[in-house]
Amino acid sequence: MRETGARGARQKKTCVNEKRCGSCRYLSLTYEEQLKKKEVSVRKALGKGLTGRVMPVLGMEEPYHYRNKVTAVFARDRKGNPISGVYEGGTHHVLPVEECLLEDVLADRIIGTIRGMLKPFKIWVYEEDTRRGLLRYVLIRRGFATGQVMVVLVTASPIFPSKRNFVRALLEAHPEITTVVQNINPRTDSLILGDRQQVLYGKGYIEDELCGCIFRISPASFYQINPVQTRKLYEKAVELAGLTGRETVIDAYCGIGTIGLIASSHARSVEAVELNPDAVRDAITNAKRNHITNVRFHRTDAGEFMAKMAAAGEHADVLFMDPPRSGSTREFLNCAARLGPKRIVYISCNPETLGRDLKVLRTLDYRAGEVWPVDMFPWTESCEAVVKLEKQVH
8 A cells, every 4th residue: 555645655554563552643644644634733732823834744755764763671571581672552561572663673673683692691681570680671873874883781780791792792693783882770760771881892872974963972862863854853943043154053952962063054153051961071072073163062051051141241143942842941931032032943842832932932022933843753643843933123
């Protein structure tokens, strides 16, 4: 069966875990129907009169196997055999997954290889109830542009029997792997990665290319999981910023520096702000790696940073903001308005909180123009969006 999407024909596929997993809510739709549904959803979340026109969703040519980051949770079945997959929707029951329509194919193969190696190497899977066992999760990150592959073995203990032989066997099966990291997570909460780690092979990070820049990606780095659509999203964001090379730009919630570094060639200077120290270290490394000298990174709260700039009589012409799903805060938006940028480019992964924040920004004399939804997560209900707001002059 064929389906016609936004940019041509795509092969419609099915998944045996569709109903139990709960991630791919839109597999019953054609891709074009899905894009239209997301456009309507964004328009509804933002409400009438809040913005300009909501544009058609920017979709993918090939909307499958786009995830460059894959996490598998490990457990044992009733017979004691190791299994790997995802938590079944709304439960802590592990649903075995051999392959996923969203995940990178190579990542799924590596996870399958690791699962098959556990018994021969006498590695026990961690049990939540008894808190016994070693292997908890496997995280795979792949640079789609560079081909580099990172494998992160998340264990409950730093003691990893026969780890050298284990890594050697894994590399023999998958020579495309460029680094292997052991992350130690003894906690009992739901966080996947712990605070300690040791490099078992390679450099402990991978690199990827995006919009002409090279980015270092560590195990815990935030990096968009769909590189094809991320390029569209960031290119649209820079376009909406209307940079001429003379602007002072602030990149709030900058993470490892992606947006700020990509925009730097179009601006006079960029002040990038991030609270996470690991992300700031990666960001500084990324700037050096790309020989970019007009970006400065600040490890602090972005709202406080802008408030200090305003109090010192400084200004910024453009603000990029890319907050988490919970959106921004009233305090942050007030600080942004005090600084008085001519344009704010807001990247959102949650249209509901975007709509809420746009209402606040309207009271602060910023008016939103066209909204560009981007399908970062095909077959799921999620949709990103980017919108430009301009300062109103009275």
